Amino acid sequence: MKKIIFIICPFIGLYWLMSSCEDFLEVEAPNHIITSEVVFNNDETAIGALNGIYNQLYTSAFSSGWQDSVTALAGLSSDILEVIRSTNITLKEYDQNEINPNNTRNFNIWSSGYNIIYMTNSLLEGLANSNNVTDETRNRLEGEAKFIRAFTYFNLVNLYDDIPLLTSKDYRSNALAARNSSEEVYELIIRDLENSINLLGESYLDGERTRINNYTSMALLARVYLYRENWGYAESLSEKVIAQSGIYELLENLDEVFLANSKEAIWQISPAGRGTITSHTNEGSIFIINPIFASLSHFKLSTGFVNSFQEEDKRFQDWIRFHSGLSVYYPYKYKIRNSTESITEYSMVLRLAEQYLIRAEARVMQDNLIGAIDDIDKIRSRAGLELLAETNPGISKEALRETIMEERKRELFTEWGHRWMDLKRTGRAAELLGANNSLWQDTDILYPIPEEERMKNPNLTQNAGY
Template sequence: MKNLFAILSIIAFMIVLSISCKKSWLDPPPENTRIQDDSTFARPENATRFVNACYAQLNDWNEHVFSWIGISSITSDDADKGSFPGDVGADKDQMDNFTYTATSLSPSEVWSGNFVGVGRCNQAIDNLPRFTNVPQALRDRLVAEAKFLRAYYYFNLVRCYGDVPLVDSVYSSDNIEQIVGLYTRSPKSEIYALIIRDLTDAAGALPVKSAYGAADVGRATQGAALGLLAKVQLYQKNWAAAIAASDQVITSGEYSLEPDYALLWRQTTENGRESLFEVQAQNGQEGWATGGYSETQRARATVINGFNGWGFNSPSASLEAAYEPGDVRKAGTMYFAGQTLWDGAIIDIDAANPRYNYKSYSSMTQETNYDGWFTGKNIRILRYGEILLINAEAANEAGQPGKALAALNQVRARARGGVAGVLPDVTVTAQAALRDAIWRERRVELAMEHDRFFDLVRQGRAGTVLRAQGKNFVDGKHEVFPIPLNQIIVSQGRLTQNPGY
């Protein structure tokens, strides 16, 4: 299962190069240029390899590891930078304090990682029709997988930077007009339109989760496409569309809540009943991908086997205080200095930070794929608990409080951990009060899962909430991140900067 996506042998054209390596804006990055060698398409197995390369980018350091943690979590009120002051050239301090600039590491790496992903997906979408020796049904499914992944990469980009270049095909190296498009920002409304089209197409062509065999577990499914579509529609305040897409997931019979919240983050529940989509760890390739995700957030203190983590992305005191008494999700979200964990690992009482991210923790002794430094644990991207909260929020905004409460209270019921008298059902039906209850629930249910900052922005309260936590958030500026300066230089000014940077 874990080695599913480790096939990259055809990809000389997909060497991970950032645009900044180019000497001229007229020299497009290799993942965006058309393949001229027809021999590639004579081998049917290469069709799947095109799409496997799209998945492989999910494991890139620039995609889900250090810089993504900085942009999506350390910026929020759920997390502090962690580690110790000044570590890693102050980049994560800058993210924590909103003092980053157009030359900062995190915005640059996240831009590069996601656009490489977009380029790989374009290669797959454009080239799969050339595999006439592959059954049409398989080609259609593979195109749908690539469209799902392109939508995912673009969703990250549009949330981070707003207007970005809309690159939806591979280009001929001699077509100047097309190459100019690589370095021209399109309105975010056009980016969202592409995302919605891609996810709608994908949902119509992908199989349901249970239809995949063991060898294909972890590939994109109809439920994953519908779930991400529901989330995108929520961001766009298309309430009816968000309800429709999330309803399809809920009524599909393919998903349910994992009874024990803390078990969601163990290897034993990977791709389980609650999972819509995960980044798949790869045997022998954990290193700086999924393993790096865990290691950068592991406690910076001696544990039972004497191995130290980096200690970044430490859950904040504000997050700890957000949990109601008896909420089992707190223990399934953070662990503490002096604590003995489920696998016997002991966190030093003198650890550099008081709290660490439980959801990223991978056991060095009790979980598989241990290679001496890292464990190979999947990164959870989208799960059923979030789908219920999307459904609740959209229903409330659409004037359907009864429907909203039904979905919301399913999530709260699990958080009781089987204990009566704690976390009572929410009963309020006034729209504003129910909205607040749903937003509070979303925070504690999805804490440290890389949504909180983006949630605060879309809810229009990022400045108020983050300044109250001592962060230097400036309204009209920090809702998005700077376009990397090296990209602007390479484009010779065709890429414009976001306001305030």
Template sequence: MKKNSYLILIFLVMGLLSSCSDDFVEVPNKEDLSESSFWKTDQHALQALTATYAAMHSATGSKWAFFEEIYTAKTYRADDVTNNTAETYSRATASFNNTTEESGPFNIWQACYTGIGRANQVIQNVPEIEAVSEADRNVIVAEAKFLRALNYFWLVTAFENVPLVTTFDTNPENLFPAQAAPAEIWAQIETDLKEAEGNMLASHSSEWIGRATTGSAKALLGKVYLFQEKWTEAEAKFAEVVGMDYSLLPNYEDNFNGSSENGPESVFEIQFSGDRTGDNDERQVFNFQVSPYAFGGWELFYPSQWLVDEMKTDVDGGGNISERVYESIFFDDPNSEMYSRGDEAVRPYSEVASELNHPKYFKKYAFNQDTNFYNGTNLVLIRFADVLLMYAEALNENGKTNEAIIEINKVRERGGAAPLGAMAQDALRTQIRHHERPVELAMEYGIRWFDLYRWQKGSTATESIKTTLQDHGKPFAENFQDKHILFPIPLQELNINQNLNQNPGW
């Protein structure tokens, strides 16, 4: 998939396939794409699918919109991250002072509906392309349904009350849809994923590695069940994924340094190539965002004090801090070290403590195998460790606590932490929620915030987000109100579409 030029395809395929005319030009422009000239070949089908994947980078493909708007908006509200208040990115969102005009939620909305619009075009048009074999059509449409489901998952968990659009329509009268009930959105997500998993491939050739697979669809469907507290369905679907050809990487850090992209632990990743040829800019910038100023980084955000304190309790059989902690954060500890871009060396914390602007940093993505200024390391959305922990959560809620502990211990063992012993169901639930998931998955693309969201919205051992944030010392937690459980519907959208209603409290 990295061999395809995202930005070129965005303009080619997603100019809504409109054409222009000029009364003074009698010879048609054969490079001008339109409804009549596109959707003819297998290449067109793959271009359109690639453009649908590209929306995960943002509506425009901008790495800045993705990392500084979308990622920060999804991440900064949680208790595992503390933002650098000297930087403006999602600062208001992090302090729960955001308004309906905040750019982060708008970029999420825009990117998701861009992806949905492109997926709808693929789903409608590809089955009609005679030049594409039936088998290939089925796979391409299935992947488009997976991507549509993923975008709706992000929308319904972030905004809850959103329009449900499953067809591509250029009729102006149909371009202003009203919001659907959240239950309708969840039902459509389930339908798309159930239909997708039966036609997706278990793996792709090296040319197309990174495209979603059967395992991607099954894992996302399991997560969708988990968010709705459909514990039996979640357990069964995650069991299917566990029975597939996934495994934990021997070294925890290899999930984040580019050495094992699309490897055995990867269930689905956002692809970055680092390509800058032509008008492309397929780079990612996490290595700068997490690194200290002293190491040539930008330090946009840090691990929270609660997270660091919790990580210090993640120990091996000898009482020593686990390897996964040392590969997740850089902190005041004799064994903590981090890669410095300034001198391209690994620096012990004790050696550089006096140079640091802040006492603790994230280490994930700080070092990359790709040594370019901005690199092409992928961003993992779902990895097998997350699947095992979600599987364990479903097992525990189904009364299978001992079986759940077995799955958790697989993750702990790989990370160098001592195995858990016998625990009661309630105790294990707390262990999963406030140790295993944040320690293993800290700062990984909004996972922590949306965990907090589902535990408040659910009926199983419901937990107040505000109480959790306050108990964990989240800055500005006192500003949190119930309205902050959801993002507001972006004002830009309300101004355009009079059929939309604002979320409660906004």
């Protein structure tokens, strides 16, 4: 059993390094934790605590962009990524939709997510109990922490469905928490994001899009309402983000989209959180084929996905590369595989293109086909494709929604498991994934609750099929 370690420094932030928040069941409360009164005795230390959470997002498995991230594993679960080496069993299980509850990568997603949730809960409690933080700082930190908590819960609930809903740092009760319904989890997500919108302003701190503003919270809430099929709210929120043309824009040069502080970025995570001299993103590291030891690379793009592109599609030309040695296509959204130079790319989490796709889908579901075509044509025009308004203005509602789904697949591939979650929420996972997978079962749309967590917490039930 790994020990839980808390390290707090008033100048560099707050870092919780632990194996899992559930580990509290088997250890006593650490006697060396600096109390919230000390951590939040002024604005500087409180801000340092939040900076620690942002840094931890880059090293936490689910949000890191590394092999155990939502981006990589949900990409394998869908029809986007495939493993290069079939001997890598823990990755192959995601590729085949046959995940063992003892899969260590699955445990890493779960435990790292709850680690971040514990950190945000601790920060929120510390702010609530401190009288030494100014109102301006308190509001901003609370808004950012609630966004991060909502963002983490959103990923977990979409991977596992019913999950424990933890809103305090009481490790004794957290360690034995049962699963709450997904409806209850979504209620907290929406409440946290609404609070975040009200607490935050429009500006990015120091111009860095690694810190969130109120439009970041609006963008995520738009996605939440899309998933909840609340089309009107999804359209309204995405429209507010899109309207901020002075802050955000669709970049014509696709090679600039994933650069640090790109004008298309709504929220990014910086590799600086790694805390080493290396400056590349994890996505660049795992997706770009190793130039020396190509056979050691793990991920390739599926043939079906590559074939879904038209030859003239700029996304195919700029965001995909072919490795002749392995005879595979691989993602090339990030251009740097390994570097110790100045950071030039940040990991993308939320960007403007998704907001156009959200609004397009919300509009088509409200029978505003003209508005939906206008939105999807923004994405198609940037990709160098013919416009629907010119080639198929009378497209049916059903065909237009399918077109939007296809554009989501080609635009958002290898970004936070969009394709996997799209297939699930639209009820098409069995149809599209089961057709080429004899092992497919309808219960495969959910990941298993990690067996290691269930052994420590007898109140955690398992998802069906595992």
